[in-house]
Amino acid sequence: MTSDRAAFPRPTNPSERIDAIDVLRGIALLGVMAINLVMEFRLSIFEQFLGPKTHASPLDDAIEMILTQAVELKAFALFSLLFGAGLAIQFDRLANSERRTSLLLRRLAVLLVFGVIHLCLIWNGDILTEYALAGFIVLPLLFAPRWLLALAALAFLALYLAMQALPPAGLYPSRAAIWRDVMDANRIYATGGFLDVLAFRLREIPLIASLHAFVFSRTIGLFLVGALAWRSGILQNIRGLFVIALPSIGLGAALLHVGIEPLGTILLALGYGAAILGIASFERGKRLLGWAAPLGQMAFTNYVAQSVIFGWIFYGYGLGLFGRLGIAQALAIGIAVYAGQVLFSAWWLRYYRYGPIEWLWRTLMYGAWQPMLPSRVAAVRTQLSSRTSEAQIRDP
Template identity: 50%
Template structure:
C-alpha cells in the first residue's frame, strides 16, 4: 500500500525516498522488527553482560531484582518475587525471547536493509547510483562507529555499513548471480564453520569478564564505562563475524525479493507470501538454530506483510508504521535511554533487574517512541537522524517540514 503522492518533489533531482514512494507495509514490518531488536537488546545485552548467554551457571542462578517488602502482604511479596526475582516466570520470558525473537528480529532487519538498498538503487538516476549509495553507506559507517564507541558496543550499524559496501556491486549483477551468492553465504552461516574457526574465550575468562562488567557498568562513571566498553570490542568482534555471512546473504536476498515485484503489490501476492510463511514455519520444526533464525524471520515477515495488506490488518498494525519510518532515530534513542537506565552514570541498574522488569522498561520506551514518532511525522518528513543521513548522502539539505 502506497501513501499519497507528494507533489512538492522535483522529478529531475535524485531526491530521497519520501512519503510518496514508501510502502506502508514495509514501514509496519520495520516498526515491529524494531520491537524485537529492542526486546533482545534490553534483556540480553544492556541488562547483563553479553557473555552471560554462554554461561549456563550464571543463567541458572540469577539474583534478580532486589525489592523492599516492608509491610506488604505475603501475597504481594510472592507476586513481586514472580515478576522481579529469579522465578520460573522470568526464565520462561527469557526462553520465549531467546527461541522466538533473538536473532530473528536482526535477520528480518537484514532483509529489510537489502530491500531498502534495492529501492534506493531503482530510484536514483543511473549515472549517480554508485556515488550516492557509496556515500550513504560511508555516512552509516561513521554514525555506527560513533554509536559503537560512545554509546554501546552492541551496535549493528557498523556491521550493516561494512556488509552494504560488499553488497553494493551486486546491485548491478543479474538476479541469478545475486541469488546464488545469497544461498552460498547463508550456507556458510548454516555450516557453523566460522564459529569453529573463531571460538569464544574460555568459560573462566567469560565468568571473570561478566563479573567485571557487573561492577564497571553498574557503578562506573562515563569515562570508566567508556574505557571498559572499548576494551570489550575485540572480544565481541567474533560474535559479529559469526553472523557476517548471514547479514550479507540476507542483504542479497532482500535485493532478490524486491526485484521479484512481490512487495510492490502485496495484495495480489498474498498466496505466495502465505506459502512462504508456511514453508518457513515447517522448516523450523526440525532444523538447527542457525536455520531457524532465517526461516522464522521469513515466516514473520511474510505473515506481517500479508496482514498489513488488508484493511483490518492496516487498522490493527498501522501504529507501527511511524516507528518504522523513524527506525534509525528510534534505534539510536533506545541506546541513549537504556545506557542511562543501566549504566553507572545513570540509574546503574546493570545486573540488578530481572528479565521481565527489563522488558517492561523496554516496552515503556517503545510505546513512548510510538507516540513520539507519530507526533513528529505529523509535522516533519523524516526522523532527525534519517534527515541527517539523507542530507549527507545527497550533499544537500533536504526539505524537513511538511508544507
C-alpha cells in the first residue's frame, strides 16, 4: 500500500527548506546580476572579444578587475552547483512516488518553456534554457550510485577544460561577425523600439548559442558536483564545508594568479559556496546573512524581474542608457535594484508561500493548483471570513 506522500507528491513546504542553501542562492544572484548588468545589459556581450576598452575612470577599472577576477564566472558556477543540488534534493524527496521521473521531466520541460520565452521575448542572455537542457542529461544519472556520479562529473569537467585548452574549430563566430554584431547592437539596443530590439535579439541567438556551447559541459559537470554534494551529506556537514572551503579558495586563487583560469574558477566557486553555506549554518551566521534567504527562495522570480527592469533601463524602448554608462554608474543602479528585491522578497514571503514564478512552476510541474497562502495566513483569512458571515447573518 502506498503512502499519502507517494500517492500525492507535493512541493517542498517552505518550513522544510534548507535556509543556508537559500542564503547562498540569494548571494550568488548578486554576483550574477552584477556580471549581467556590467557586461551584457550596459553594452554588447561581444565587446569583450574585441579587446580591452579604455574606461572613463580609475574606479571603473578597479571594479572591472574585481568583477573579472573574483565574481565573473564564479557566480554562474555557483548557480550551476545549486541547481544540481536542488535537482538531487527533488529527486530524493520524490523517492517513494511512482511519478518521480515524470514529475521531474515535467519540471525541466516547464523550465525549458520559461527559458525559451525569456530568451526570445525578454533577454537573450538567458541561462534557464541551458539549465533545462543540462538537467535532461543529468536526470538519468541521478539513478546511479555516487561513484558513477563522481566519475561523470570528472568526465564532463575534463571535457570543458580540454575545450578551453584546445577550442574546437568553428565554435566561436569570426571576428568580423562579432564586429558587425557589436555595431548593430550599439545602434539598435540604444535607440530601437520594442519590435526592433526583439528582432535583433532573435537574430543574435546563434551567436549567443556558441558561447553556451563552450560552457555546456561545465554546466553539466557542476550539476553533478552539486548533486554529489547533496548525496554525500557534505551540504549538511558544517566542519566538512570549511575543510573544503579554505583549500579550494586558496588553490583557486593561486591558479587564477598563474593564468589557469578555467580550473581556478571552478575551485573558487566551490570554495565560495562551501564557505557561505558553512557560515550560514551557524546561528550568528544566519543573523548576518539571513537577509539573502527570501531573495534566494524567490531567485527565479527575481532573476526574470532583473531582466525586465534592466531591459527597460538600457534599451531604446525604455530609458535607452545602453552604451552610455560607466561600470560604476551601472553597478550603482544594479545594487539599488537588488536592495529593492531583498526588501520585496522578504515582504512577499510574509504573505505567500512562493514567489509568483516559483508558484507557477510548481503548479505546472504537479499538474495541480498549488496553495499560495501560508497555512497561518489562510487560517486567519478563513476566520475573518467566518466572522464576517456570522455578523451578516445576525445583522442582515
